[in-house]
Every structure is written in C-alpha cells, then in structure tokens.
Amino acid sequence: EERDAFIAGLPKAELHLHIEGSLEPELMFALAQRNKVDIPFASVEEVRVAYDFSNLQDFLDIYYQGMGVLIEEQDFYDLTMAYLQRAKADNVRHVEIFFDPQGHTERGVAFETVISGITRALADGERDLGISYRLIMCFLRHLSEEDAFATLEEAMPYLGKIDGVGLDSSEVGHPPSKFERVFAKCRELGLKVVAHAGEEGPPEYVHEALDLLKVDRIDHGNRALEDDTLITRLADEGMCLTVCPLSNLKLCVIDDIHDHPIKTMLDHGIKATVNADDPSYFGGYVNDNFRAVTEALNLDRDHLLTLARNSFTGSFLDEVDKERHV
Ligand code: ADE
Ligand code: ZN
Numbered sequence: 001e002e003r004d005a006f007i008a009g010l011p012k013a014e015l016h017l018h019i020e021g022s023l024e025p026e027l028m029f030a031l032a033q034r035n036k037v038d039i040p041f042a043s044v045e046e047v048r049v050a051y052d053f054s055n056l057q058d059f060l061d062i063y064y065q066g067m068g069v070l071i072e073e074q075d076f077y078d079l080t081m082a083y084l085q086r087a088k089a090d091n092v093r094h095v096e097i098f099f100d101p102q103g104h105t106e107r108g109v110a111f112e113t114v115i116s117g118i119t120r121a122l123a124d125g126e127r128d129l130g131i132s133y134r135l136i137m138c139f140l141r142h143l144s145e146e147d148a149f150a151t152l153e154e155a156m157p158y159l160g161k162i163d164g165v166g167l168d169s170s171e172v173g174h175p176p177s178k179f180e181r182v183f184a185k186c187r188e189l190g191l192k193v194v195a196h197a198g199e200e201g202p203p204e205y206v207h208e209a210l211d212l213l214k215v216d217r218i219d220h221g222n223r224a225l226e227d228d229t230l231i232t233r234l235a236d237e238g239m240c241l242t243v244c245p246l247s248n249l250k251l252c253v254i255d256d257i258h259d260h261p262i263k264t265m266l267d268h269g270i271k272a273t274v275n276a277d278d279p280s281y282f283g284g285y286v287n288d289n290f291r292a293v294t295e296a297l298n299l300d301r302d303h304l305l306t307l308a309r310n311s312f313t314g315s316f317l318d319e320v321d322k323e324r325h326v
Contacts, residue, residue: 003304007290010304011325013094013311014087014275014286016219016242018138018168019118020067020100021278022083031069031078039069051281056200056251057170059281066281067103076117084125086279090287093325094315096134097122098166102143102151111154119161134163134316136194139182141167141174148182163316164192166219167209171201176208183213192216192316194242198223199253203230210239217242217314222253225261225268235269240314245293246284247277257296266303273311 025047032039041047053059070076080097087095097118104114115135122133137155139148155162165186167179176183176195183193197209199220206224209215210233221241224230234241243262248254254261265272274293279285284292290307293299299307312325 003294004291006301007287007294007304009091010290010308011091011093012286012308013096013273013315013317013325014092015096015217015240015273015311015315016098016244016275016277017083017095018063018098018100018278019080019083020070020103021063021282022086022276022280023066023070023079024082024280027079027082028066028069031071031075035069035071035075037069037071040065051250051283053250054252056253059251059278060169063278063281064103067100068107070104070114071109073113073117073120076114077121080118080121081125083279084121084129084131086285088129088131090285092131092286094132094312094317095122096136096163096316098136098138098168100138100140100168101155102140102147105151105154111151111158115155115158115161132317132321134192135161136164136166136192137162138166138168139179140169141178141196142170145178145182148179149185152182152185159189159191162191164194164216166193167195167197167213168219171196171199171205175201175205176213180212187214194219196220199248199251203227206230210237216240216316220244220248220253221265222248222261225264231268231270234271238271240271240273240310241265242275242314243272244275244277244282245289246282249292250282257292260293260296262293262307263297263299263303266306271310271314272307273314274307 025044194217195209196219198206217240219242276286
C-alpha cells in the first residue's frame with residue numbers, strides 16, 4: 001500500500017526502546033543454550049503464546065525472566081546489534097536506547113559486562129549502519145532510592161558512555177517523587193533525564209516528573225490527556241512524549257487501537273513521537289507501530305511527517321545534527 005511505502009521510506013529516530021525488550025525468542029533460545037540457562041519454554045511458539053498480558057506487571061514479570069539468558073558481554077553485543085539491524089530495515093537513522101542495569105547486576109552480571117557489550121554494538125552500528133545513538137540508563141522504580149543511588153555510583157566510571165537516565169518498571173505506587181534526589185544528582189552530573197509517566201499512573205505522576213524530576217521528555221504520557229492544565233503545559237513547553245501504540249494495546253493501556261490517543265495529542269499541539277518500547281514482546285518494530293496508528297486513526301502525510309520530524313527535534317542530538325535530519 002502507498003501509505004505503508006511512505007512510512008517505510010520516512011527517515012526516523014527511535015526514542016523509546018528498551019534494549020532488553022528487543023530480545024527475540026530465537027535469540028533467547030540461542031543464548032539459553034550457549035549459556036546453559038534453563039528457560040520455562042519448550043519452543044519459540046510457546047514463548048509467543050506466553051506473551052499475552054493484561055497489564056504492565058504481567059509483562060514485567062516475563063520481561064525480567066527473559067533477560068536472564070543475557071550473561072556475557074557478547075550476549076549484550078548480539079542483542080544490541082540484532083536490534084540495530086532491524087531498526088536499519090525500518091529506516092531508523094538515530095536511536096536513543098534504554099537499558100536496565102539493575103535487571104542484570106541483581107543476577108550477578110557485572111555492570112561493565114552490560115555496558116561494554118551494548119556500547120560496542122552501538123559504535124559498530126554507527127560505523128557500519130550509519131545509525132547515530134544515545135544511551136539512557138534506567139532506574140527500576142519498584143526498587144529503592146538507595147538502590148538507584150548505588151546504581152549511579154556503579155555507573156560513575158562509565159558516565160562518558162551514558163547520555164541520560166530514565167525511570168521504568170512498575171509505575172503505580174512508585175511515583176516520580178520517590179526518585180527526586182537521585183534525579184537531582186544526575187542533572188548535576190550533566191545527564192539528560194526522562195521518566196515513564198502516565199502509562200498506568202495518574203496525571204499527577206506526569207506533573208511530578210515535570211516539577212520534581214525536571215525531565216527533558218516524558219515516556220508514554222497517555223494519561224496526561226485526562227488533565228487539561230497538563231495538556232496546555234505539555235504543548236506550551238514543547239515537551240516531547242515518546243508514545244508506544246502497540247505496547248499500549250498489548251498492556252491494555254487502551255482497549256482498542258482505534259482508541260489510541262496519539263492523534264489527539266497532535267491535535268493539541270503536543271510533540272508526540274512513535275516508538276516500539278519492547279518490540280519482541282509487543283509484536284512490532286517502529287514501522288509496525290506507525291502502520292497500526294496510521295490505519296486505525298487514518299493519519300495523513302502531514303501527521304506522519306510531523307511524527308517523524310518530532311522524533312528528531314525531541315531527540316538529544318546536537319542542534320546542528322537535528323537540522324541535518326529535519
Ligand atoms: N520496562 C520495559 N518496558 C516498560 C514499560 N513499557 N513500562 C515500564 N517499564 C518498562
Ligand atoms: Zn518503556
């Protein structure tokens with residue numbers, strides 16, 4: 001179809017992508033074998049059947065289990081390179097990927113192993129695939145503030161490789177305010193800051209992300225639309241939202257793709273972008289996400305151009321590099 005070809009050909013940046021969420025079942029099986037790790041699935045088909053979630057926590061339980069096959073530096077390299085090759089096929093020119101160090105250090109995998117495998121692939125991807133990148137370290141919000149500070153301490157020798165910090169995992173019950181002090185420290189260190197907010201959590205959490213964490217972007221932000229003052233504020237401040245349509249559908253943030261709020265966000269003048277979140281778990285990479293909302297909401301070329309342009313202007317690229325892309 002013509003619109004599909006237009007989407008495929010659009011140069012785009014991906015700003016909301018958990019690298020551990022790009023672990024395809026095939027690679028999970030290969031790594032389980034390579035590392036002699038047991039996984040509770042007999043086949044790739046069984047894995048796909050298990051990816052049926054009724055909320056965020058349902059998914060997170062399987063996501064943390066899935067990353068258990070990642071042990072060696074080469075595993076993190078292979079994971080990241082597989083994602084970059086897939087992103088290249090979707091005409092992604094720039095990526096800002098999340099990683100969850102606490103999901104690995106908790107299991108006895110060294111921080112160094114994780115970051116060196118990921119950054120080695122990112123550097124090779126820039127050289128061989130022409131995809132520029134930023135790396136964002138996420139704190140798991142179901143863990144304590146003290147754990148987040150300890151993770152930041154572990155990251156200190158690698159700050160040259162880390163561009164920003166984020167906040168992910170179980171949202172409800174773990175408001176941004178819990179991490180106000182660690183985020184202040186990160187900003188002092190010159191890191192960019194983002195946070196998942198308003199995915200399952202109330203609009204108040206989006207206010208807190210803006211006011212207490214002083215975020216540079218909001219990840220998801222769906223529930224901000226329940227609050228008129230927030231809508232005006234996000235639009236007026238040019239705040240970028242990294243929206244993930246197929247994730248929202250799979251995690252029952254929306255009941256139907258036709259109810260997806262991204263067109264409403266654009267209509268309000270909010271700088272929304274389209275992203276895959278955890279493509280292997282949610283059944284689609286970035287172009288699949290673009291196609292799903294384009295078809296369901298009947299987006300036109302102007303909408304698509306705006307979404308693609310927003311992905312660059314909302315990125316952490318330098319201004320001159322943004323200009324090259326838009
Ligand atoms: N970790 C990975 N994907 C996530 C999501 N969509 N929300 C919160 N934490 C996550
Ligand atoms: Zn996410």
